Amino acid sequence: MKRVATGLLVLLAVIFLAAFALQERYPWLQYVRAAAEGGMVGALADWFAVTALFRHPLGLRIPHTAIIPRRKDQIGASLGQFVEQNFLDEDVVQAKIRTLGISRRAGSWLSRPESADRVAREGAAAIRGAMLVLNDEDVQDIIESMARRYLLDPPWGPPLGRLLKRVLDDGHHLKLVDLLVDRAAEWVLENEEVVIRMVSERSPTWVPQIMDSLVGQKVHLELYRFVMAVQDDPNHEVRRQLDRYLLSLTEDLQHDAEMIAKVEAIKHNALGDPEVRALAARTWETIKTALLDAVEDPDSELSRAFTSAVREFGSRLATDEQLSAKVDGWITEATGYLVRNYRSQIAGVITETVERWDAQETSRKIELQVGRDLQFIRINGTVVGSLAGLAIYAVASAVFG
Template sequence: MPPTPLALLSPADQERRRGLRIMKGVALGALLFMAVLFVIAFALQERIPALAYVRAAAEGGMVGALADWFAVTALFRHPLGIPIPHTAIIPRRKDEIGRTLGEFVETNFLEGSVVRTKLDSAHIAARAGEWLRDPQHAERVGVEAATMAAGILRALSDDEVQELIADLAREHLIAPEWGPALGGWLSRVVDADAHRGAVDLAVDSIAVWLRHNREAFSGLMSRRLPSWVPSIALRLIDDTVYNEAVKFIDAVQADPRHPARLAVDGYLARLADNLQHDPATIRRLEDAKSAVFDSPRVRELAAEAWNTAKVGLLRALDDPDSALRRRIAEALAEIGARLATDAALQRRVDRRVADAAVFLVERYRHDIASIITDTVERWDAAETTEKIELMVGRDLQYIRLNGTIVGALAGLAIFSVAHALLR
């Protein structure tokens, strides 16, 4: 495959390609140098015997250079385009390499103890607290949070939200029977005399109303009497009714055991018992509840409440000077200050973060590692080969250069030993 055009490569890849070409030139230059040296030494070794050592070194250097050139080239392509077995390893076994890499990461990195050890040494809570306690950082996080929340609110469908609210209300509010629960609650209130305050408030409110609304009793009874009754008698009757009402309320206020109070206690106790055990009372309460929640007006009010809340939230989230935005930034800064100074809180947060990370890793480690495998499988074989070669090819050229040098030294050593022993 022809190399990727330079314009399509990133600046980093362009720099890697230039470095790779330079090192290829150096390795090739070393091979050519050994070849020239071999030719000269081979031609003159009869007249200058010492050049036999040079010839042996050059010969070993050429062998080493060619062997390492073949080995390095075989990783990425067929040498000289010849489909020799076990060459072009990376493009031919790309998918297997991806699977092996994924298994390696899953086995050695996505392991609970490894993740926990790393997180325990990272001191995440303290670092996050130090960063977040800075008002500017807290403001930045608040801005991002507000932007995200506003985006979510705008993306929500009003009809779908209203349907969701209706479904949740129907499931958790309307469907369960209210009678037994309300009856049990009311029974406990009555047994604990917790309703006394409400009764006192009602009696006191009636007493205040009576003192300030005497004219409301004018004609209350007199209008129902015959017209021939004298007017003075009519006024006397109305005054008597008012005074008796005031006396009755005063008596109820003064006497904790007044019959009216006991009657209220008895009524509430019976109501609590009926709500728990009387099917007719329970059914009437359920019917009333259904009638209220099924009312179109109630649905309209729910929709208006959601729309009003949504508009208000969006306005507050979009306004940098809103009380909500300021409170978010202040709360984040306070959290940061606590995280930075409270060692016990730091330990709790670090432990919970580590527990969550370990849980996710152990539960989804295979799925996480499969990202590597799936990604490598989707890569084009030729493009993958070029990418890998750009990443490691420059270092591999040093292998060729080292092979030339080591081969020369080995050739020289072998020839020297053989010449010394066989001479």
């Protein structure tokens, strides 16, 4: 297009020279000369205007030329501001998001088996990558610190007391008491010889062995009757005494300083520094091994469950209007929040990108995009200049000739 526009200028220059040289012999060539003269003026003026956008014409640093290279950063800032004000408007973006039906499209995609398998594979790759990146000691430190902060540092007595009180109030301990009494009855019934032997071992040596056996049998029988009585009577004194003891224990755990201190001592003895560190290491190793084994095997229970969950969730998104509306609402609100709070930073990407560009390279890129139309301006200027020159000369000749 540059060659076409420049060729017209050269053509008009040749025509002008020929007409100028022969106009005395052929007067009608004065009109041709005037048209060619006007066309050259128009072509030169528009060539200067178009060239001044991108560079200094003929290398001359004329003021207000090479506009794009010189004002590149201001153009980028203006473009970023334009995008921010006209495109990154919260209402505009949210209205567009509402028309997209993102949740239904995502649901339809996720419900397809191949899509769910792909999500599962990508998730497995992400987990493997995370396991490789994470430092075991750092993770163990985090687990240990969390265990200390949420498990060891708070006192155990009051929460245990409140938990036990709730269990007692709801009667959940009664089944445990019944189980213990049942096991005690079974043990007494099946271990008569053990009871007799224990009685014999504790009786004086001068007592005849047969008396030890009779006494042992009597003790076993009474012990069995006692356990059976406790087992059969929900209101037995032993049960009531146990309830009273447990209720008293709940109060002591919550309010008695000595009992709270005992619980704390037991806690720290059982979970000292080495134990907590070892627990954190075992916990992380178990989690890491289980995750890696599961993601390495596409037929593992975890992989199948994850794939199935993805497909089920996708199906629900595609068919459940209430769920899809809720998800679309979340997406719309999240997008509005991002635009509302970060639109300047988002639009700033344009400004910062343009600032990083080389001025000459930027000018060249823009010229390649719009230069063809700009060359048409030169061509149009040549044609309009020719017509204007012809018209002006014709009018002048008619008036003054």
